[in-house]
Amino acid sequence: MDTVLADYFAAWNETDAGERERLLRRSVSDGAELVDPLGRWQGVAGIADRIAERQNLEDCDVGGIGGTLAGNALSLSAMRATLSKVLTKEAFDRMIPMAERWTLGVKDAITEFAIPWHVTRLGCRAEYLFSPEAPKNGTQAHDAMDFELERFMHLYAMNRGILLTPFHNMALMSPQTQAEDIDQHTRVFREALKELS
Numbered sequence: 001m002d003t004v005l006a007d008y009f010a011a012w013n014e015t016d017a018g019e020r021e022r023l024l025r026r027s028v029s030d031g032a033e034l035v036d037p038l039g040r041w042q043g044v045a046g047i048a049d050r051i052a053e054r055q056n057l058e059d060c061d062v063g064g065i066g067g068t069l070a071g072n073a074l075s076l077s078a079m080r081a082t083l084s085k086v087l088t089k090e091a092f093d094r095m096i097p098m099a100e101r102w103t104l105g106v107k108d109a110i111t112e113f114a115i116p117w118h119v120t121r122l123g124c125r126a127e128y129l130f131s132p133e134a135p136k137n138g139t140q141a142h143d144a145m146d147f148e149l150e151r152f153m154h155l156y157a158m159n160r161g162i163l164l165t166p167f168h169n170m171a172l173m174s175p176q177t178q179a180e181d182i183d184q185h186t187r188v189f190r191e192a193l194k195e196l197s
Contacts, residue, residue, distance in 0.1 A: 003027065007023045007024065008024070010023050011024050011047070011048070011051060015055060017048065017052065021048045024047055024048055025044050028043070028047060029043070030043040030044055031043060086175065091175040094177075095123075095174065095175060095177065096173075098173040098178075098182055099123065099126045101179065101182045102126050102171055103119050103120075103121040103126045105185065105190075106126070106186070106189055107119050109189050110193070113194065113196075115193055115196070115197070116132040117130050117131065117132070124173040127165075127168060127170035127171065128169045129144045129145075129169065130144050130145065130146045131143070131144035150168070152192075153169060153192060154169075157188055157189070160184075160188045160191075161188075171185065
Protein backbone atom coordinates (compact mmCIF):
# COMPACT_ATOMS: atom_id res chain seq x y z
CA MET A 1 0.00 0.00 0.00
CA ASP A 2 2.89 2.38 0.73
CA THR A 3 4.12 2.02 -2.86
CA VAL A 4 0.64 2.71 -4.25
CA LEU A 5 0.35 5.90 -2.19
CA ALA A 6 3.93 6.96 -2.95
CA ASP A 7 3.35 6.56 -6.69
CA TYR A 8 0.02 8.43 -6.48
CA PHE A 9 1.56 11.39 -4.61
CA ALA A 10 4.58 11.37 -6.90
CA ALA A 11 2.22 11.53 -9.89
CA TRP A 12 0.62 14.67 -8.47
CA ASN A 13 4.04 16.29 -8.23
CA GLU A 14 5.19 15.15 -11.68
CA THR A 15 4.90 17.74 -14.46
CA ASP A 16 6.02 15.43 -17.29
CA ALA A 17 2.93 13.71 -18.71
CA GLY A 18 4.76 10.53 -19.73
CA GLU A 19 6.44 10.12 -16.35
CA ARG A 20 3.15 10.90 -14.55
CA GLU A 21 1.38 8.16 -16.51
CA ARG A 22 4.24 5.71 -15.84
CA LEU A 23 3.92 6.35 -12.09
CA LEU A 24 0.18 5.81 -12.22
CA ARG A 25 0.40 2.61 -14.32
CA ARG A 26 2.58 1.02 -11.61
CA SER A 27 -0.39 0.94 -9.23
CA VAL A 28 -3.63 1.80 -11.08
CA SER A 29 -5.26 -0.37 -13.72
CA ASP A 30 -7.11 1.06 -16.70
CA GLY A 31 -10.39 -0.28 -15.29
CA ALA A 32 -9.88 1.12 -11.81
CA GLU A 33 -11.97 3.89 -10.36
CA LEU A 34 -10.32 6.32 -7.98
CA VAL A 35 -12.29 8.50 -5.61
CA ASP A 36 -10.69 11.15 -3.44
CA PRO A 37 -11.83 14.53 -2.04
CA LEU A 38 -11.25 16.24 -5.38
CA GLY A 39 -13.35 13.91 -7.46
CA ARG A 40 -13.86 10.54 -9.12
CA TRP A 41 -11.78 9.31 -12.05
CA GLN A 42 -11.68 6.24 -14.26
CA GLY A 43 -8.40 4.51 -14.99
CA VAL A 44 -4.92 5.83 -15.61
CA ALA A 45 -5.87 8.24 -18.41
CA GLY A 46 -8.67 9.84 -16.39
CA ILE A 47 -6.49 10.25 -13.32
CA ALA A 48 -3.56 11.61 -15.36
CA ASP A 49 -5.81 14.12 -17.15
CA ARG A 50 -7.31 15.36 -13.87
CA ILE A 51 -3.86 15.82 -12.34
CA ALA A 52 -2.71 17.77 -15.40
CA GLU A 53 -5.78 20.03 -15.14
CA ARG A 54 -5.00 20.83 -11.51
CA GLN A 55 -1.32 21.62 -12.05
CA ASN A 56 -0.57 25.26 -12.72
CA LEU A 57 3.12 26.08 -12.79
CA GLU A 58 2.40 29.77 -12.31
CA ASP A 59 1.01 28.89 -8.86
CA CYS A 60 4.15 27.02 -7.86
CA ASP A 61 4.89 29.29 -4.89
CA VAL A 62 1.74 30.41 -3.17
CA GLY A 63 2.39 29.07 0.33
CA GLY A 64 5.57 30.91 1.24
CA ILE A 65 4.01 34.19 2.33
CA GLY A 66 1.68 34.33 5.30
CA GLY A 67 0.53 30.71 5.34
CA THR A 68 -0.43 28.63 8.36
CA LEU A 69 3.19 28.12 9.37
CA ALA A 70 4.19 31.79 9.17
CA GLY A 71 3.56 32.38 12.88
CA ASN A 72 4.95 29.18 14.39
CA ALA A 73 7.50 29.13 17.22
CA LEU A 74 10.46 28.37 14.94
CA SER A 75 9.54 31.20 12.56
CA LEU A 76 9.19 33.64 15.45
CA SER A 77 12.55 32.58 16.93
CA ALA A 78 14.21 32.99 13.54
CA MET A 79 12.59 36.40 13.17
CA ARG A 80 13.88 37.51 16.59
CA ALA A 81 17.40 36.30 15.78
CA THR A 82 17.32 38.00 12.37
CA LEU A 83 16.13 41.31 13.80
CA SER A 84 18.68 41.32 16.61
CA LYS A 85 21.72 39.64 15.05
CA VAL A 86 21.50 39.99 11.26
CA LEU A 87 19.65 43.17 10.36
CA THR A 88 22.13 45.46 12.05
CA LYS A 89 23.57 48.79 10.92
CA GLU A 90 26.86 47.03 10.17
CA ALA A 91 25.07 44.50 7.97
CA PHE A 92 23.17 47.18 6.05
CA ASP A 93 26.37 49.19 5.59
CA ARG A 94 27.68 46.16 3.71
CA MET A 95 24.49 44.93 1.97
CA ILE A 96 23.31 48.22 0.46
CA PRO A 97 26.50 48.81 -1.58
CA MET A 98 26.21 45.22 -2.86
CA ALA A 99 22.62 45.91 -3.97
CA GLU A 100 23.76 49.13 -5.65
CA ARG A 101 26.45 47.17 -7.51
CA TRP A 102 23.89 44.50 -8.56
CA THR A 103 21.45 47.17 -9.77
CA LEU A 104 24.11 48.97 -11.79
CA GLY A 105 25.21 45.71 -13.45
CA VAL A 106 21.64 44.85 -14.43
CA LYS A 107 20.92 48.40 -15.61
CA ASP A 108 24.08 48.52 -17.74
CA ALA A 109 23.20 45.20 -19.42
CA ILE A 110 19.61 46.32 -20.08
CA THR A 111 20.97 49.51 -21.66
CA GLU A 112 23.65 47.68 -23.66
CA PHE A 113 21.14 45.34 -25.30
CA ALA A 114 18.30 47.91 -25.48
CA ILE A 115 15.92 45.51 -23.73
CA PRO A 116 12.66 47.22 -22.66
CA TRP A 117 13.06 46.28 -18.98
CA HIS A 118 13.90 48.22 -15.86
CA VAL A 119 15.60 47.53 -12.54
CA THR A 120 14.56 48.87 -9.15
CA ARG A 121 16.39 48.88 -5.83
CA LEU A 122 15.08 49.42 -2.33
CA GLY A 123 17.76 49.15 0.34
CA CYS A 124 19.49 45.79 -0.03
CA ARG A 125 16.79 44.38 -2.32
CA ALA A 126 16.79 44.81 -6.10
CA GLU A 127 14.79 43.32 -8.94
CA TYR A 128 14.10 43.70 -12.63
CA LEU A 129 10.75 43.64 -14.40
CA PHE A 130 9.84 43.10 -18.03
CA SER A 131 8.62 46.64 -18.71
CA PRO A 132 10.49 49.83 -19.63
CA GLU A 133 9.02 51.81 -16.71
CA ALA A 134 8.50 50.89 -13.08
CA PRO A 135 4.84 50.03 -12.42
CA LYS A 136 2.77 52.47 -10.42
CA ASN A 137 0.10 49.99 -9.29
CA GLY A 138 -0.64 46.28 -9.01
CA THR A 139 -2.24 46.04 -12.45
CA GLN A 140 0.85 47.49 -14.13
CA ALA A 141 3.08 45.14 -12.12
CA HIS A 142 0.94 42.17 -13.17
CA ASP A 143 1.00 43.27 -16.81
CA ALA A 144 4.80 43.46 -16.69
CA MET A 145 5.04 39.77 -15.77
CA ASP A 146 6.00 37.19 -18.38
CA PHE A 147 5.97 33.73 -16.86
CA GLU A 148 7.88 31.94 -19.63
CA LEU A 149 10.54 34.65 -19.77
CA GLU A 150 10.86 34.59 -16.00
CA ARG A 151 11.33 30.79 -16.06
CA PHE A 152 14.00 31.22 -18.75
CA MET A 153 15.87 33.83 -16.72
CA HIS A 154 15.69 31.72 -13.55
CA LEU A 155 16.80 28.50 -15.25
CA TYR A 156 19.53 30.29 -17.19
CA ALA A 157 20.91 31.72 -13.93
CA MET A 158 20.43 28.51 -11.95
CA ASN A 159 22.30 26.46 -14.54
CA ARG A 160 25.22 28.84 -14.02
CA GLY A 161 25.22 28.73 -10.22
CA ILE A 162 22.91 31.65 -9.38
CA LEU A 163 19.62 31.26 -7.53
CA LEU A 164 17.14 34.13 -7.79
CA THR A 165 14.06 34.54 -5.62
CA PRO A 166 11.71 31.86 -6.96
CA PHE A 167 8.59 33.92 -7.62
CA HIS A 168 10.07 36.99 -9.27
CA ASN A 169 13.39 38.39 -10.51
CA MET A 170 14.69 39.66 -7.21
CA ALA A 171 17.97 39.48 -5.36
CA LEU A 172 18.20 40.17 -1.66
CA MET A 173 21.74 40.81 -0.49
CA SER A 174 22.95 39.14 2.68
CA PRO A 175 25.79 40.15 4.97
CA GLN A 176 27.82 37.38 3.27
CA THR A 177 27.24 38.59 -0.32
CA GLN A 178 30.58 39.33 -1.96
CA ALA A 179 31.43 41.62 -4.88
CA GLU A 180 32.48 38.50 -6.81
CA ASP A 181 28.95 37.09 -6.37
CA ILE A 182 27.46 40.28 -7.81
CA ASP A 183 29.91 40.33 -10.71
CA GLN A 184 29.11 36.69 -11.52
CA HIS A 185 25.40 37.55 -11.64
CA THR A 186 26.12 40.53 -13.91
CA ARG A 187 28.09 38.30 -16.31
CA VAL A 188 25.34 35.67 -16.41
CA PHE A 189 22.57 38.27 -16.73
CA ARG A 190 24.41 39.93 -19.61
CA GLU A 191 24.91 36.54 -21.35
CA ALA A 192 21.18 35.80 -20.99
CA LEU A 193 20.27 39.16 -22.56
CA LYS A 194 22.73 38.54 -25.37
CA GLU A 195 21.00 35.23 -26.13
CA LEU A 196 17.59 36.90 -26.03
CA SER A 197 18.68 39.73 -28.38
